[in-house]
Amino acid sequence: MQPHTVLHFSSAGWMLEDKSFDQCIDEASAPQLQYILVEQDAFSTDAKPAPELMQFFQIPTHLLTTGYRRSNGFFSSAETFGPDGHLQSCYTWFRVLIKMAARDASSSYTWHEMTFCSRWTSDRCAILCTGAFPLFRGLLQNALAQQGMTLPPSEPYSLHIPLVEAVVAMQDSSVWSVRDIVRSVEKNRSLPARGSQGFLMMHEAARHAIHSFETLSVTVESVEAMQKQILYLASKSKPASGAESEASLRLCKHMEFQAMMLRNLLLRSQSNKERLQNEIALAYNMIAQRDSQVMTRLGEAARLDSGAMRTIAVVTMAFLPPTFLSAIFSMSFFNYTPAEDSTGWSVSGKIWVYWACAVPLTCLTLAIWHWRQRRVES
Template identity: 60%
Template sequence: MDSLPVLHLSSKGWMSETRQLERCLTESQSPKLQYLLMQDDVFSKGQQLVPELMQHFQIPLRLLSSIYRRSNGFFAFEESLAKDGELQAYYTWFRVLVKAVSSDTSNYTWHEMTFCSRWDPQSCLVLCIGVDLTFQHLLQQTLSRMWPKLSPSEPFSMHIPLIETILELQDSSVWSIRDVVRTIEKGRSLSTLGFQDFTMMHETARHAIHSFETLSVSTETVEAMQQQVINLSATPKREGSGHAEASHQIQTHIASQIRMLRSLFLRSQSNKERLQNEIALSYNLIAQRDSQVMKDLGEAARLDSGALKTIAIVTMAFLPPTFLSAIFSMSFFNYTPGQGGAKSEWSVSNKFWVYWVCAIPLTCLTMAIWCWRQKQKGN
């Protein structure tokens, strides 16, 4: 890595330019206050930083393990004291994740950012890893608004604009998800609800959960910084009036930012719960629609059952005469009309038993097959 974008403080304010890395790290040739901006997220990818950066920012090897590289946020620090207890150097390392979601929820971008800082009484340098052009522009705008009100004499002075920029990214993320949730609420319609709607709702729910998670971790990270600012202000060597006033200023800014993060956190939680409410309502509406369909089918089945009952009654009414007609149409019976004054006679064949011998077994066999089929269906 030969050169990289740098934001540095000059007599004209905060300026952006591309500088040689060696020149940035050499105190005698570099501005006293600088942000080194690396767009490529080498930290999350597991790539090694150049040795000069590792050495300059005193990055612990433990932070390069997969646990920290895959984490959704952390904060660590180290201080170096002189023999008289004076703060000689101060190093911080922290990580923040922000998820930016598009209006149709199909496109999203993860901002996985890691920051390393080195402070001493003469200078402060912050390495920003994984910051895209959006973050860089927001940071420059934030610096132009905030810096005249911040004192560079405190180790966390240059963290305040970073937190403010992260806060803007989180605000954009939370409200973009809120806009999608509001669109779902306003477009609620049972007649148009389909598979794609459920897919979008579940995709939005996934984004809302991620936003809730990252905001929670970001808030805890900044709270850890706040506690360290308080601890530094209580150091005997930094209780002078100048340090006390600057430290109080830093504490005021960071406390305000934490309140904003908590506010966004509650908004994120609201987004998640509202979306779950919409998903539950959609399922209930579909269940209600299905219940109405089943009710209509039941009513139709009842009407069909009444018609079948009528047919069954008519069939039962004609079944005995049909049976008798079939019996008497057989050749087993003979009717001889009377002639010449003789009486009419009915005669039955002595082979009439053949009919019963065949009919009864066939009837029993048919009933047995029917019972067997019913038993098979039951199993």
């Protein structure tokens, strides 16, 4: 079977080793505390986890259906209690999506889809981390190094604290990457320099901000559901010793603080969205103001043109009667040089031909103009 990276606790601290699934789930050789790190997230594709992992972590089959594969996060758990009221086993299933956008507001981005399945018994705890890319591994190792072993393995959610800490760090990077894009938009808001590429950048930034807010909201709800489950187990279990009670209290405080950090990031994510909407509204208002100034100048130019056209119309009307008269009297129907035997000037008897052609042609021209006006108005 192909080996996978396992982060387990030993006398030398937390160590990375390559182990097969059989070595990880074998009751005799498996580490007491371990994270099984798998890069491919089987819950995001049509693939299925290995049957032995499905059995070991009691993964419900409905989590592999299309609806759960497409979901942007969830948390669920199942516990068993003994006759004496003590917790015997605890299984959890936790999914989170994180979008990492390029800080230069380009179209490049990366989706991190991760699903975590845990199995806790009184003597050991293991968490299967699918979609655990190198970035997440490094953050998880940093969280484990900073925390050490302040929480005993007797607590079912002890290994969830570093896990959520790594998720918080990734969400923090996601939110601030969007914030850097928003800041870049705010610093370059001058209209002359904002062409089509600038509006495309704002659109991409808004898309990243919406996705970041959506996935972060689900992560907050999932961590709060985990926090409620920790409080439920603390209240349902039989009264424990002082050391165990103190460990449970520290666990609750850790998870409460992480939930608060995620809520703070959620407010920052919401602020990113609102700042982007403010920039988009400002850009459109600036465009509207510029267009209004252009229309004002066009209106002034039209007013000047209208005055010039009125002047031309007055001049045309002044010269139209003389032009008409000169056209009439220049026709050959009139004779201004009569013969010696006649008196005055004479008019041809064929002048009716002029009126017979001019009147119908004028009426036809006016009728065509009237027809075209009606078509335009309708």
